[in-house]
Amino acid sequence: MLETHDLRKAFKKKVAVDDVNLYLKEGESVGLLGPNGAGKSTLISMISTLVKPTSGIVTWNGQDIIKQPNHIRPILGVVPQEIALYKELSAYENVKFFGKIYRLRGKKLEEKIQEVLELVGLKDRQKEVVNNYSGGMQRRINLAVALLHEPEILIMDEPTVGIDPQSRNYILEMVKKLNEEKGITVLYTSHYMEEVEKLCDRIYIMDHGKVIATGTKDELTGILSSEETIQLELDQSPQIFKKLLEEQENVLKVTEWEKGLTLIVSKNNRKLAHIFQLAEQEKVSIISVDVKVPSLEDVFLHLTGRRLRD
Amino acid sequence: MFHIFTLQWQRFRRKPLMVLAMIAMTIVFILFIGGANSEPQTMIPVSFSDDIVDSERSGWIDQLNELDGFKFADTEYEQSKERVALGNSSFGVIISEQHYTFLVGTETPNQSIVEQFISSLYWEKEKIDLAVSASGDDEASTKIEKSLKNPPIKVESVIGESEKDFFIFDNQLQALFGMTLFFAIYTIVFSLSEVAEEKQRGSWDRLILSPVRKWQVYLGHLSSAFVIGMAQMIVIFLMFQVLFGFDIGDKWLEILLICAFYTFAIVSLGMLIIGLVNKASQLSAIVPIVAVSMAMLGGAYWPIEIVSNNMVIIAAKAVPITYAMDALKSVTIYGNDLATITQPLVVLFFMGVLCMGIGINLMERR
Numbered sequence: 001m002l003e004t005h006d007l008r009k010a011f012k013k014k015v016a017v018d019d020v021n022l023y024l025k026e027g028e029s030v031g032l033l034g035p036n037g038a039g040k041s042t043l044i045s046m047i048s049t050l051v052k053p054t055s056g057i058v059t060w061n062g063q064d065i066i067k068q069p070n071h072i073r074p075i076l077g078v079v080p081q082e083i084a085l086y087k088e089l090s091a092y093e094n095v096k097f098f099g100k101i102y103r104l105r106g107k108k109l110e111e112k113i114q115e116v117l118e119l120v121g122l123k124d125r126q127k128e129v130v131n132n133y134s135g136g137m138q139r140r141i142n143l144a145v146a147l148l149h150e151p152e153i154l155i156m157d158e159p160t161v162g163i164d165p166q167s168r169n170y171i172l173e174m175v176k177k178l179n180e181e182k183g184i185t186v187l188y189t190s191h192y193m194e195e196v197e198k199l200c201d202r203i204y205i206m207d208h209g210k211v212i213a214t215g216t217k218d219e220l221t222g223i224l225s226s227e228e229t230i231q232l233e234l235d236q237s238p239q240i241f242k243k244l245l246e247e248q249e250n251v252l253k254v255t256e257w258e259k260g261l262t263l264i265v266s267k268n269n270r271k272l273a274h275i276f277q278l279a280e281q282e283k284v285s286i287i288s289v290d291v292k293v294p295s296l297e298d299v300f301l302h303l304t305g306r307r308l309r310d
Numbered sequence: 311m312f313h314i315f316t317l318q319w320q321r322f323r324r325k326p327l328m329v330l331a332m333i334a335m336t337i338v339f340i341l342f343i344g345g346a347n348s349e350p351q352t353m354i355p356v357s358f359s360d361d362i363v364d365s366e367r368s369g370w371i372d373q374l375n376e377l378d379g380f381k382f383a384d385t386e387y388e389q390s391k392e393r394v395a396l397g398n399s400s401f402g403v404i405i406s407e408q409h410y411t412f413l414v415g416t417e418t419p420n421q422s423i424v425e426q427f428i429s430s431l432y433w434e435k436e437k438i439d440l441a442v443s444a445s446g447d448d449e450a451s452t453k454i455e456k457s458l459k460n461p462p463i464k465v466e467s468v469i470g471e472s473e474k475d476f477f478i479f480d481n482q483l484q485a486l487f488g489m490t491l492f493f494a495i496y497t498i499v500f501s502l503s504e505v506a507e508e509k510q511r512g513s514w515d516r517l518i519l520s521p522v523r524k525w526q527v528y529l530g531h532l533s534s535a536f537v538i539g540m541a542q543m544i545v546i547f548l549m550f551q552v553l554f555g556f557d558i559g560d561k562w563l564e565i566l567l568i569c570a571f572y573t574f575a576i577v578s579l580g581m582l583i584i585g586l587v588n589k590a591s592q593l594s595a596i597v598p599i600v601a602v603s604m605a606m607l608g609g610a611y612w613p614i615e616i617v618s619n620n621m622v623i624i625a626a627k628a629v630p631i632t633y634a635m636d637a638l639k640s641v642t643i644y645g646n647d648l649a650t651i652t653q654p655l656v657v658l659f660f661m662g663v664l665c666m667g668i669g670i671n672l673m674e675r676r
């Protein structure tokens with residue numbers, strides 16, 4: 001098991017990671033969710049022994065890996081947030097170089113190279129220079145390199161950021177397979193809700209360097225079990241109506257979306273009738289009403305008052 | 311380490327433009343400043359008046375050529391005049407039995423060195439003649455010459471008050487060495503900037519997590535920058551020796567050593583600069599400032615010997631170029647050997663060690 005205890009990282013003025021406790025059991029797939037600047041990258045850099053924490057410890061099966069990083073490095077596969085490749089070289093040359101660095105040689109090296117290129121679906125185009133690849137293909141090679149030495153733990157920092165949906169799905173499916181079929185432990189960082197929802201057994205939500213919520217998807221949405229989300233589509237600018245709704249006792253939060261308003265309300269009272277009544281009174285016509293099961297997005301909204309991708 | 315080194319070469323083959331551009335720039339500037347004429351300016355035409363018979367002439371030329379740093383060549387008077395007039399040689403000499411004459415185009419400090427030397431030849435010759443006529447023995451002349459070659463006590467004459475008052479200015483070699491050392495700074499530091507880029511790109515993290523040790527990663531980058539820098543300098547030296555007929559001489563071992571120590575110092579300086587700036591992109595602003603000011607101080611643009619400002623002379627002591635220029639000139643123009651250049655080499659080495667230490671420390675702190 002990989003654990004952090006009160007892990008903290010402070011830069012000159014800024015506390016990037018604020019006493020974080022998390023754990024990762026073998027074979028688990030864990031998501032780390034948070035908006036830009038939440039401290040995700042800093043946290044996983046410390047877990048991957050690349051950055052020294054200001055305080056706190058990280059252990060792998062009880063051993064302190066900050067003092068003894070070599071306990072974990074050989075079984076760690078890290079996918080950096082950047083495209084950490086030599087772009088003027090071909091995909092094949094990149095993978096080969098990192099294979100050699102991991103002391104793979106000869107036939108074994110060649111086999112491994114072809115295996116990971118196959119896995120990321122770029123076997124046919126391996127001779128092309130990475131610079132000429134699309135963003136999605138570059139991301140896939142970025143991932144392939146981390147798999148060469150058959151890691152037991154795969155740590156990924158936003159591996160799908162800024163790419164087309166097709167490549168994104170490809171990567172997600174791949175990681176899911178690696179986790180389910182090969183039993184690789186996965187720590188997956190993202191600010192896309194739906195990726196984490198789809199991929200991960202457990203989720204940590206981070207904001208401003210702190211873990212603000214943790215649990216399975218059901219546990220997290222359970223936070224909102226006493227609440228409901230109502231989405232209203234309106235025919236006009238809702239400013240006055242919004243104010244009015246905010247004043248209502250049972251309405252906990254009101255936010256705007258393109259076509260209207262989203263309300264979070266306490267459960268079990270006759271809120272819908274009440275809302276219709278108010279609308280009529282204000283001469284606002286409601287085009288549609290949608291009562292939703294809460295999503296992680298709503299959990300985040302609930303906890304921080306902000307959307308994930310602000 | 312080996313893999314990281316070879317990786318740099320693999321990448322270099324894909325984008326050799328920077329290094330090729332630097333070599334091209336060096337060539338253009340050397341030709342522009344040093345001139346492309348096949349004979350060096352230190353070629354001095356020597357003509358003889360009629361009172362010196364043909365058989366004596368080659369003896370004169372041989373004697374004159376014992377002076378290091380110049381090449382004296384038997385030339386017809388008319389041709390001598392033309393050479394000097396065209397500025398291909400800064401002056402010429404006419405030798406007569408009793409006196410000598412200078413054909414002067416431009417005044418250079420070299421002239422006084424040559425004059426001192428020629429007058430000493432006359433002085434010596436006169437002594438021999440006197441001895442011969444006094445003894446009336448024809449063979450005495452050769453005996454005396456022999457004994458002069460192996461004197462029981464040798465008195466070295468010092469020219470001028472200090473050596474610095476007289477220096478041989480070889481425009482071609484000055485340009486060749488100055489520009490080569492100057493442009494090599496760019497190549498070396500920009501090759502090294504790969505370290506900074508690697509850190510920004512995140513591939514550094516991959517290397518750190520791999521079984522490769524951190525010092526091996528550094529060494530891979532350092533050695534590849536070193537080899538590229540060395541190769542650039544040697545290619546240029548060879549090219550000018552072979553294609554453009556510059557007279558570098560044959561002390562290649564010494565020249566290689568000087569290049570190696572200089573490259574080491576610049577590689578280390580590069581590490582220091584990269585340690586100081588945060589981003590690889592800032593380098594393109596910093597490197598020219600550092601390179602140009604070092605070249606000015608260290609005598610890459612003009613000979614440091616003509617600088618009289620004490621501040622500049624003191625500042626020059628902190629610049630690697632100064633020592634490399636000094637050592638290269640010492641070996642090529644003055645024909646000195648390894649023993650004479652150990653001091654500049656040692657200084658370059660310690661400069662390198664110091665910068666490297668500070669540079670790596672700065673990098674590791676971030």
Ligand SMILES: Nc1ncnc2c1ncn2[C@@H]1O[C@H](COP(=O)(O)OP(=O)(O)OP(=O)(O)O)[C@@H](O)[C@H]1O
Nearest residue numbers: 011012014016034035036037038039040041042043
């Ligand atoms: N080396 C550093 N020096 C100073 N501050 C830093 C450094 N690295 C990160 N920070 C700060 O720490 C905070 C957390 O950064 P971090 O990169 O961990 O966030 P993140 O969650 O990964 O964000 P993103 O989604 O943009 O990648 C940010 O405010 C950032 O500015």
Ligand SMILES: [Mg+2]
Nearest residue numbers: 040041081157
């Ligand atoms: Mg990040």
